Amino acid sequence: MTDTFEDRLNQILPRVTSEDFLQNRGLGNEIGFWIFDYPPDAEIAMRNFISSVIEPVLKKHQPPLSFATLDLFELVVNLLEDRKLLDKAIDMQGKQGDDKALESLRRVLKEDKLAERIVQQHNPDALDLLMLTGVGAAYPMLRTHTLLSALHPHMKQTPLLMFYPGRYDGYSLRLFNKLSEDHYYRAFRLVP
Numbered sequence: 001m002t003d004t005f006e007d008r009l010n011q012i013l014p015r016v017t018s019e020d021f022l023q024n025r026g027l028g029n030e031i032g033f034w035i036f037d038y039p040p041d042a043e044i045a046m047r048n049f050i051s052s053v054i055e056p057v058l059k060k061h062q063p064p065l066s067f068a069t070l071d072l073f074e075l076v077v078n079l080l081e082d083r084k085l086l087d088k089a090i091d092m093q094g095k096q097g098d099d100k101a102l103e104s105l106r107r108v109l110k111e112d113k114l115a116e117r118i119v120q121q122h123n124p125d126a127l128d129l130l131m132l133t134g135v136g137a138a139y140p141m142l143r144t145h146t147l148l149s150a151l152h153p154h155m156k157q158t159p160l161l162m163f164y165p166g167r168y169d170g171y172s173l174r175l176f177n178k179l180s181e182d183h184y185y186r187a188f189r190l191v192p
Contacts, residue, residue, distance in 0.1 A: 003191070005038060005045070011191045012191065013053070016054075016159075021159060022129070023157075024159060027188070030186065031155060032155075032157070033148060033152075033155070033159075033160050033188070034160065034161045034187060034188050035161075035164050035188070035190060036162070036163050036164065036191060037167050037189065038163065038165060040165040040166060040177060043136060043165055046165070050069065050131070050163065054131075065129065066127050066128050067128055067131065068122040068127055068129075068130050068131070069131045069132075069133060070118060070121075070122060070132055071133050072134040072135055072137070072138040072142055072144070073134035075117065076109060076114075076141050076142055079114070079117065083108065085108060089101055089104065089105055102141065109141055111142065111146040111149070112150040114147060114150070115147060115151045115154060116154075118130075119151075119154045124155050124158040125156065128158070128159075129161065130159070130160045131160075131162075131163070132144075132160065132161070132162040132163065135164055135165060136165040136175065136176065139175055139179075144162065148160075148184060148187065152186070166178075170187075171185050172184065172185075
């Protein structure tokens with residue numbers, strides 16, 4: 001029997017607040033990267049659950065937990081704004097099309113540079129948990145499997161939880177349950 005989306009949501013908090021999760025126990029010396037995959041059509045419900053249930057509970061948790069939630073789309077937009085490239089990218093997209101704009105953005109939005117920016121903004125050593133959202137909105141400007149690989153050397157013992165609109169089977173990521181699979185096997189499914 002398969003759990004419903006709501007059943008799976010209700011398993012998130014017990015998992016992420018457990019000592020085993022926070023201390024990366026039982027992972028066979030792997031880094032604590034976790035993925036909560038969900039149906040893409042549940043995006044709004046997922047966002048609401050994160051902001052109205054997960055974050056408030058984590059803020060009140062005893063002992064206190066230090067966590068950050070990072071929207072990957074906002075990260076991309078802020079980087080483009082900081083570099084005064086957002087308006088240029090939008091203009092290029094309108095005049096030259098999506099492919100040309102994406103090709104131009106790839107030079108700026110390299111996942112290793114984004115990983116460094118994430119670490120600068122949210123020092124993993126000071127966090128008990130880092131959560132990533134906005135995966136679907138950031139596509140195709142950002143490839144999450146490449147970003148996760150770029151974050152590996154930076155996260156050390158801090159667990160990372162990515163909320164993923166699609167399917168992760170432990171071996172590959174399938175964004176929106178439609179796009180071609182990106183092989184990534186160094187994360188664990190938070191709720192099977």
